Amino acid sequence: MKIVIDARFTRVDHHDGISRYGSSLIAALAKISDVSMLISDPRQLKLLPDVPYTLINSPLSPAELFVAAKVNRLGADVVVCPMQTMGSWGRNYGLVLTLHDLIYYEHPAPPGFLPAPVRVLWRLYHKAFWPQRLLLNRADIVATISHTTASLIAKYRLTTRPVRIVGNAPQHGHSPRDVTAGSDKSLLYMGSFMPYKNVETMIKGMAELPGMKLHLLSRITPARRAELESLVPRGTDIVFHNGVTEDEYEALLSRATALISLSKAEGYGLPLVEAMSHGTPVIASDIPIFREVGSDAAIYVHPDSPSEFAAAVRDLEDPSVWDVRSRRSVERAAEFSWDHSALQLMQVAEEVVAQRQRRNRTSV
Incomplete structure (x- = not known):
């Protein structure tokens, strides 16, 4: 199975939460699957594992509306995005979108590093749930990092797609102190x-x-x-x-x-x-x-x-x-590890492929 992970949300100088999550998943999944990644800036590579990559547009670019045409050429079985905003019009691959939390509905101030026009759209986006539903329902499966967020997704009926947990974890190399x-x-x-x-x-x-x-x-x-x-x-x-x-x-x-x-x-x-x-x-x-x-x-x-x-x-x-x-x-x-998260993601990818195969057989 060929899996492509969208690493375009990786920072160029230091990791934030989303950046570290994506990078760590790529590194762990590469041990057990054929993985490549999408980047939008070569400077992101210093914070990413050494796996094959494709340089495409920024996820904040207007070109994102048509990004699937570029991704289709990679021949991926499944594409995984650590956010929910990836363009998908015209895709011919399985798609997993990730919703980490619903914080910004209650606390709508956008992250300061976003460009001013994006911050305006951010505030408008979080004034109602219907935009979120439109985004999430474009996926085959929605991933989230906790049962708490999964419960909120269900409470607010944010998607008709299956919701699966792909958890977060600490970095490798942390060892207990004396x-x-x-x-x-x-x-x-x-x-x-x-x-x-x-x-x-x-x-x-x-x-x-x-x-x-x-x-x-x-x-x-x-x-x-x-x-x-x-x-x-x-x-x-x-x-x-x-x-x-x-x-x-x-x-x-x-x-x-x-x-x-x-x-x-x-x-x-x-x-x-x-x-x-x-x-x-x-x-x-x-x-x-x-x-x-x-x-x-x-x-x-x-x-x-x-x-x-x-x-x-x-x-x-x-x-x-x-x-x-x-x-x-x-x-x-010790109950959390990126290797376990990678296995969770692998199971999600297999489920996506099985779903698409069933749909294809039904449509024939």
Whole structure:
């Protein structure tokens, strides 16, 4: 079976969630199947595995409406897109489109890296569900990364197509830390600074955590940094890193008391799994997707309660509590892997091919 994965959503400088998801799936699937990828910028290759590729238009280009004509020439049995926006008019291949989450219906502010015209369309798109239905129903199968999102797809009747899980996972190479070494008095946040991420609550909670340092790791715009710095309680230790390398992230995870995510909405929460794979405990907002990912390994708090967050951190300052959480985190993270996700995707691709074969026999 020949599978083509759309890697045009890969960033050119550093991975975001979608970029890493696609790249990791390609690498894992290439071990068990004939895989190639689509790119739109040669600079994407430095963040992608070494598999055959085809250079075509950007997914944000008007030419996307007719992209199937280019993809048809590749002879793919199945094309997999890690988003739901791939053009499909005139396709002669099986198509899997991916919907990661429904965050932007509740929190419609678009990602800042998108061009201004696309941001306008983004807001209009998320004002109603019918555009989503039109996109998803062009696929043979819709993939998503969690049972939480699958339930929301069903709740809002977003597609008549089968919905299958192709899960997220931590990166290869994460190894559990030496739990006997304990931790330093540091907390980590890895994620964007969009309002729904709710970084404000953890900043406010630091007022109740003297001697603890909060590391805000991701890149941040000057305007957003100024907003958050105005909330920093006097005397607290909060560091804005404005981006870290993979090695720096690993080093910080290997020493931290906990990773924090108090987001009010999330498609998955990959930093939770990354932290747990190290044996770093997680404190997370009590929302369904984090319950699904963290199970009984994470500590859950109300996202609007700085005091609950601070109390959870203080509990982890007890070495025996930290040790139990650390060991359970490693156990939970071991349940996620890209190899397993690749097998899930392979099963989806086989299902697509079988569907199309049945339709062809019926039409003869």
